[in-house]
Amino acid sequence: MKNIAVIGAGASGMMAAITAASAGASVTLYERNDQVGKKILQTGNGKCNFSNTVMNEDCFHGSARDTGLVKKVLERFDENKAVEFFESIGILPRVRYGGYYPFSEQASAIKDAMYLELIRRKVKLVLGHQVRNIQKKKNGFVVDDQFFDAVILSTGGKASPKSGSTGDGYYLAEKLGVHSNEALPALTYLTGTEKWFKNVAGVRVEASLKLMSDGKELDSSRGELQLTDQGISGICTFQLSAQAGRMLKEGHKVKVLLNFMPDMSFEEVVSFLNGRRSGLDSRKCSEFLIGVFPEKLCRVILQQADINIDASVKKLKDADVRRLAGCISFLAVNIKGTGGFDRCQVTSGGILADQLTDELEVKDVPGFFAVGEVVDCDGICGGYNLQWAWSSGYIAGMTASGK
Amino acid sequence: MKNIAVIGAGASGMMAAITAASAGASVTLYERNDQVGKKILQTGNGKCNFSNTVMNEDCFHGSARDTGLVKKVLERFDENKAVEFFESIGILPRVRYGGYYPFSEQASAIKDAMYLELIRRKVKLVLGHQVRNIQKKKNGFVVDDQFFDAVILSTGGKASPKSGSTGDGYYLAEKLGVHSNEALPALTYLTGTEKWFKNVAGVRVEASLKLMSDGKELDSSRGELQLTDQGISGICTFQLSAQAGRMLKEGHKVKVLLNFMPDMSFEEVVSFLNGRRSGLDSRKCSEFLIGVFPEKLCRVILQQADINIDASVKKLKDADVRRLAGCISFLAVNIKGTGGFDRCQVTSGGILADQLTDELEVKDVPGFFAVGEVVDCDGICGGYNLQWAWSSGYIAGMTASGK
Incomplete structure (x- = not known):
């Protein structure tokens, strides 16, 4: 025996x-x-x-x-x-x-x-x-x-x-x-260099994610994204974390592109926003995205797209709409690090x-x-x-x- | 105008x-x-x-x-x-x-x-x-x-x-x-007369529910049942609450039958338990249902079926198994009341x-x-x-x- x-x-x-x-x-x-x-x-x-x-x-x-x-x-x-x-x-x-x-x-x-x-x-x-x-x-x-x-x-x-x-x-x-x-x-959160994270902490939103390094897409995922005061979390983030961590360790630059309307192409998002532009033209830009994304995220997206939130929706130009669509379809997060061993699965x-x-x-x-x-x-x-x-x-x- | x-x-x-x-x-x-x-x-x-x-x-x-x-x-x-x-x-x-x-x-x-x-x-x-x-x-x-x-x-x-x-x-x-x-x-929880609720508070489990009064089935629902220290809650309970409340008000006796294995008939539950009886015969009865229901619920089901939990699974008789299957397929809750207006939707x-x-x-x-x-x-x-x-x-x- x-x-x-x-x-x-x-x-x-x-x-x-x-x-x-x-x-x-x-x-x-x-x-x-x-x-x-x-x-x-x-x-x-x-x-x-x-x-x-x-x-x-x-x-x-x-x-x-x-x-x-x-x-x-x-x-x-x-x-x-x-x-x-x-x-x-x-x-x-x-x-x-x-x-x-x-x-x-x-x-x-x-x-x-x-x-x-x-x-x-x-x-x-x-x-x-x-x-x-x-x-x-x-x-x-x-x-x-x-x-x-x-x-x-x-x-x-x-x-x-x-x-x-x-x-x-x-x-x-x-x-x-x-x-x-x-x-x-691995299977942990990712921290980003962006200052705006502190304004979206606690938001949960359906999104797709692309892990990028040196201009190449390494991996992608989709699911409920959790935004924290320092970066991104949730299972869709966890799925990318092992590779992100290893690339960082090897000295590469690592980005995650967030897409908040993963079922629409960029041009479809542009059309969608143009439709809203005419339908909601009595609103201020700060109110333009109500009902589309959680409030805190709306503010960050508008800010990242450099939209004047106090202006009327009527004043939005085509270039504004395309910038806004860009921030909806591929908002970039520059990855700084991952969660530690005490916070990983x-x-x-x-x-x-x-x-x-x-x-x-x-x-x-x-x-x-x-x-x-x-x-x-x-x-x-x-x-x-x-x-x-x-x-x-x-x-x-x-x-x-x-x- | x-x-x-x-x-x-x-x-x-x-x-x-x-x-x-x-x-x-x-x-x-x-x-x-x-x-x-x-x-x-x-x-x-x-x-x-x-x-x-x-x-x-x-x-x-x-x-x-x-x-x-x-x-x-x-x-x-x-x-x-x-x-x-x-x-x-x-x-x-x-x-x-x-x-x-x-x-x-x-x-x-x-x-x-x-x-x-x-x-x-x-x-x-x-x-x-x-x-x-x-x-x-x-x-x-x-x-x-x-x-x-x-x-x-x-x-x-x-x-x-x-x-x-x-x-x-x-x-x-x-x-x-x-x-x-x-x-x-309406759309609120139901309280039961059973003393065992205090032992299952906090348990959430998939179940189907039948609302009964005077021996007749009035309505049924299915979903995640929440057990509280006083009764049943969760959306599947809410769905029955309006009718339950009205029947109680009219002086009828009201029962809810809980089925914790809604995809099996009573006889299928009996066979399932008989299969376990032979496979897990080295265990004590208290361990007989591990992996089937949450621990607290196992204890209540065994107790309601009047099973001696300290006895060996080997000692279970056919009648014990049928009683146990009964408590799994139609555990009765005698409804005492509903949540108040401050707790209803x-x-x-x-x-x-x-x-x-x-x-x-x-x-x-x-x-x-x-x-x-x-x-x-x-x-x-x-x-x-x-x-x-x-x-x-x-x-x-x-x-x-x-x-």
Whole structure:
């Protein structure tokens, strides 16, 4: 019987431990917190969006995606297998906007059901224990002072350090000669240099976003944009944040273009505004956009388009209307930074995937596996990072147990 | 030129005033608050769900519906005419789940745009003035001390008295011999006699509801049910509240049956539970429903089904499972009361529709019109009550002005 250590009882670690134990291994699961699955409770806004009906490698970034590892891992354990697993431990799934949630819509259900399964599978839980050292021995590993045939590293990355992930996984791996690139916050807000943000704080508005660098469009997203006193937030922003952060780190200039009427072309916005110009000609320019955008945003758009808000709508010239349409269709935000690790959902960067086999085993350190967020793999919002945790955890657990 | 008084500058009153003024009348709009449209700001959760793509008389209750008045009024001024009107005053519409909202998703846009239109149409606004008396004269009316050819009563009902509707419209009408039935709160929560509510306060869960009285199903609804420490709330509850309140008032017993798995029949729930019974037989009964319902609700359902939560799932008998399925598929709430006028969205009851012409004019008092919420007409959630305000306000405004 294989004797396996799993380091970190988050999503990927619990999955690895349950899988290995089900496959007949003797499993010890180390967790520095005094409970398992702490970060799971924060996922999906407390409801745990644990997978998605649309699942493919294009929803991920990082070397795990670039090397084709994500594709292979998802092929072997896809969203249907994840749902099947959760059903087997009592989680009835519910689909909302493509995302899988527990029917109870409580993240605690996922944590509790996995915990009960760990107990049922007789996984040895070592809570409140932070692993300090993993030593490679001839036929296995010594984790602190215990010998194991195999080790699965599932410490998570650096995101949300309060829930226990402070990046010690990279350090433990590095000591075994396993390298990581720099960890950066992902799925987080972006700050802009613009002074007008302080005037739109709190506004939520449907928009599409284009991430630009050096004149090229790198990515785009759409959804409810949240404007803060320092920049942009909301899921549509989160989706761009990993790439924005990495480009900034590499010294590039990064912009996001906001489009507040994403269903109209620029010329259609011009016509729309011209229609209003004749219909609402008794108004002042400050009242010109009432009913189109939230008040605070109207003021910023008019100001950015350099419109005299005290003048009559009658006085608007064609050039004014085109400038205004420009600020509606592509208002530029110069990105200054991203939210920190304490304000992000996941880590971009980590253990470089070219060191791993398709089974998540380190090629140069047989018996040593890396799964979940500690690997250089980050997914977009929508249950993708959890699916990566389930898939990689499952495959490593199965392989480590000798199946 | 007709000289018209409109009493109350809420949704229906502003619409009546704008319409009459556009049609050439001289209009005075009285409002007891120091601003117009105060209650509009609360509608649609602050976003103003101002109409709906699905609009017919079945979405309304009260004598206005029973006499066929709602149908005729909606035929003459339907949701498309309302949207057209709002577009003409600068409100770009946006549809969400069938409901029309201003594109800006701010209720203030509706209020502001209507206010600007009142000004543009030269409606005389008398703010901070509560009308105390309407006297019928030979060729018209004296409102307090001013003479008018016609009066449109748009005071609202009794819902949300803080925004100015305290029921004085019924009193003003009664003095002219125009009768109302008793006003009751509608679109509000329901309280239950059950002690277990205190254990589920704060839970939100998808459910279907059946309103029952004397063994008959009166109405049903479905949506996100909110459980409070005293009963049930959420839009699906609001939809049943007018009828529940009226039945209670008439001395009937009223029940609501909650179904927490509305997509499964009772027998399907039994099979589902039997499947779990074999899959999760290592668990205690307290853990049997993890992942299906929110924790607090699981406890109440198990308790109501008289399941020993400390026993093993293995010990569950067929009869236990059927009892449990019963509490999932039709948990009964004995309704004790409804929320009060300060906690409801609209008034059920008011000026009886059989006294009104199809133009909302009182048959026995020519020149006197009643529109909006003061009429015995209440719609379900979703922009219906506002549509009634626009439609009735428009028709009365047009008719009073002589068009």
